[in-house]
Amino acid sequence: MREWLAPLALTLVGCASTCGDSSNPGAIGELGNGNFLYECGGSSDPVCEFNEFGENFPECIAVGGQFDLEYRLLEGDALGGGLELDPLLYIESVSQSFFEGVDEFQAQREGKAAFIVREDEHVLDIIHMQIVAIDDFEIVDRDPATPTAAIEVALGTTETFRVFPRSFACAQLGGAVPIVAESSDPAVVTVSAGDILRVQAQGPGEAVVRVRLGELEKAIDVVVGDGPIEPGSGSGSDGSGSDTDGSGSDTAGSDTAGSGSDTGGGSSSGGSTTGGT
Amino acid sequence: MQRRNASTRLSAAALLAAPLLAGCQPRYDGVQVRFLFGEGQRAHDRIEVVEGQAVVVQVRPLSSNPYEDYEEFDLIDLEAYNENTLFVAPAPEKDQFVLAGAGLGSTVIRVLVNGDEEGSLDAEVVEQLSR
Numbered sequence: 001m002r003e004w005l006a007p008l009a010l011t012l013v014g015c016a017s018t019c020g021d022s023s024n025p026g027a028i029g030e031l032g033n034g035n036f037l038y039e040c041g042g043s044s045d046p047v048c049e050f051n052e053f054g055e056n057f058p059e060c061i062a063v064g065g066q067f068d069l070e071y072r073l074l075e076g077d078a079l080g081g082g083l084e085l086d087p088l089l090y091i092e093s094v095s096q097s098f099f100e101g102v103d104e105f106q107a108q109r110e111g112k113a114a115f116i117v118r119e120d121e122h123v124l125d126i127i128h129m130q131i132v133a134i135d136d137f138e139i140v141d142r143d144p145a146t147p148t149a150a151i152e153v154a155l156g157t158t159e160t161f162r163v164f165p166r167s168f169a170c171a172q173l174g175g176a177v178p179i180v181a182e183s184s185d186p187a188v189v190t191v192s193a194g195d196i197l198r199v200q201a202q203g204p205g206e207a208v209v210r211v212r213l214g215e216l217e218k219a220i221d222v223v224v225g226d227g228p229i230e231p232g233s234g235s236g237s238d239g240s241g242s243d244t245d246g247s248g249s250d251t252a253g254s255d256t257a258g259s260g261s262d263t264g265g266g267s268s269s270g271g272s273t274t275g276g277t
Numbered sequence: 278m279q280r281r282n283a284s285t286r287l288s289a290a291a292l293l294a295a296p297l298l299a300g301c302q303p304r305y306d307g308v309q310v311r312f313l314f315g316e317g318q319r320a321h322d323r324i325e326v327v328e329g330q331a332v333v334v335q336v337r338p339l340s341s342n343p344y345e346d347y348e349e350f351d352l353i354d355l356e357a358y359n360e361n362t363l364f365v366a367p368a369p370e371k372d373q374f375v376l377a378g379a380g381l382g383s384t385v386i387r388v389l390v391n392g393d394e395e396g397s398l399d400a401e402v403v404e405q406l407s408r
Contacts, residue, residue, distance in 0.1 A: 030314065031333070031368065094364065094377040095329035111405045113329030114377060116366075123366045123375040126315075126331045 026072075027057040029117065029125030034073040036115070036127045041066030041104065042176035042195035044162045049145075058174025060130035061099075061107040062165040064214045065175015068104040071117045071125065090118050098131060107131040107175055134165040134177065137213040139197065139220060150221040153189065153201040161197040163213055180212040189222050303340030303347045305395040308388055311335040317376065323399035324376065324386070326363060330405075331377040333368055338390050352391055355398075359384040363400050378402035 026035040038057050040048035045067065047058050061067065069091050093099035098113030100106050105115075110131050117125040140162045141148045153159050163179045179193035188207035192198045199209055204226040208219050310319050315332030318325050326332055336355060338347045355374050357365040362384040364377040379402070386398040 033369065094331055095379055097380070098329040111329055114331040116331060116364075116375060116377060118366060121367060122369055123331075124369060126333075126375065128330060 025057070027127060029071070029127055031125045032074075033125045034071055034117065036117075036125075037070040037072065038174060039068040039070060039104075040174075040176060041068065041106075044164055044179065044195060045174060045176035046164045046166070047172075047174045049140075049162075049164060056172050058129075058170075059172040060132045060167070060170040060174070062134045062167060062173055062175040062177050062214075063107050063110060063131055064134075064177040065165065065173075066104060066106045066178070067175050069115060069127075073124070088119065089124065092116050092118065099129075130170070132167045132170045132173070134167050134173075134214055134216065136166040136168070137177075137211075137216055137218065138164045138166060139211055139218060140164060148220060149218075150223075151199070152223045152225060153199060155201050155204060155224055155226055158198055158200040161199070163193075163197055163211060165213055177213050182210050183222075184208040184210070188224050301345055302342065303338070303345045303351070304342040305390060306339045306341035307396060308353070308398070309337045309339055310398075313373065320401075323383075323401050325401050325403050326376050326378040327405055328378040328381050328402050331375055333373055333375055335370075335373050336388075337372055338388070338395070347390070354389040354392075356387045356389065357384055357400070358387065362402050376400070 026037040028034075029036055036057065038047060040052075045065070046062075047056065047067075058067075071089060071091055073089075092115065093101065093105055094114040094116060096108075098108055098111055099115065100108050108131075110133055112128050112130050114126055114128045116123045138147045139149070140146065141151075142160055142162070145162075148161060151159060163177075165173060165175065165177045167173050176195065179195070179197050181191040181193040181197055183189045183191050183199075185205065185207040187203050188201070188205040189209060190200050190202055191209055192200075193211070197209075197211060199220070199222060201222075201224040204224050207222050207224070209222055211218050211220065310324065311334060312318065313333045313335055316327050316330055317332035317334070324334075336353055338351065338353055340346050349371075353372060354367070355365045357363045359382075360379065362378075362380050362382045363386070364375075364379050365386060366375050367373070368375050381402050381404060383399065383401045386400050387394055388396045388398060
């Protein structure tokens with residue numbers, strides 16, 4: 001295992017620069033020797049939906065979700081026994097078929113799998129994380145952060161969206177799942193995706209942007225006007241609002257291959273993820 | 278001539294003492310394995326760990342010598358033959374080890390006591406049951 005686990009090095013006295021700023025209390029390791037801290041895998045990680053650093057350690061990770069972990073030993077001689085530790089600690093995935101990666105991790109398939117913290121010889125702590133399939137996702141406008149199914153974009157402007165995976169099986173889901181998107185008419189809008197979805201208006205007309213997250217797919221109807229968007233007429237590039245009713249993210253015509261889900265009742269995590277400040 | 282007699286007597290004494298000294302040593306007779314944490318078990322002929330998961334076990338050597346048990350200072354160590362199947366490493370507590378199922382399959386864990394290989398344990402990494 002040592003060969004393929006080129007480790008993420010952490011010092012005993014510190015971790016990433018974000019540690020001090022994070023309000024995320026982390027999760028105590030199963031051997032009780034320290035704290036695991038979660039770092040979002042990107043802007044579309046549900047853990048960081050309301051806060052850059054997240055406020056909770058997720059209960060589970062979405063299949064395909066990317067994230068990172070850090071570890072801090074508890075202060076004092078928590079280990080006892082006068083164990084002489086190598087100053088470098090490593091977080092390793094026990095099985096690459098569940099959590100792939102060394103520097104950051106990506107969940108590969110459903111199940112429960114462990115991460116271990118080790119120094120040169122000893123394993124100091126363990127944490128198991130559940131991996132669940134996503135059964136829905138939400139395309140969320142930037143400001144106001146509302147689910148979006150149809151937008152109007154002014155010519156020459158770009159709209160950005162975060163795309164959050166959801167799972168009815170897990171209220172506090174983690175992991176940024178890579179976004180894939182395509183435009184039905186690149187002459188009207190072009191798209192780029194990955195961590196966030198960008199829709200850029202190219203010419204007047206109407207187009208459909210298909211967004212895929214894992215095996216699920218949704219559509220956004222896009223209208224590009226040849227003049228400025230009037231305030232209140234829709235979710236234009238000025239971010240003045242969404243023309244959806246906010247009750248769900250599915251459009252009537254969007255096919256959700258394999259999902260069959262309708263978020264009309266609200267997202268599974270909108271209320272359960274601890275509200276942001 | 279006197280020196281030769283003394284040497285002969287020493288050799289004879291050593292020969293006589295050797296079995297007695299050996300009788301004061303613990304005689305390896307397997308290990309006691311206790312699962313302290315995690316989803317694993319010891320089947321009658323092997324240790325089973327679930328793929329992707331980690332367990333903590335306490336391992337203590339057993340002696341078949343009725344007059345001499347292993348002591349606290351006897352150091353036990355485990356080494357997996359195939360770390361791509363089963364990862365084995367000591368935990369901070371003495372005699373405790375973390376076993377982690379890196380990949381499906383079977384392997385063997387070598388048991389070392391005070392640095393000497395004394396035996397082995399069969400181990401299998403089994404599939405996670407679907408939920």
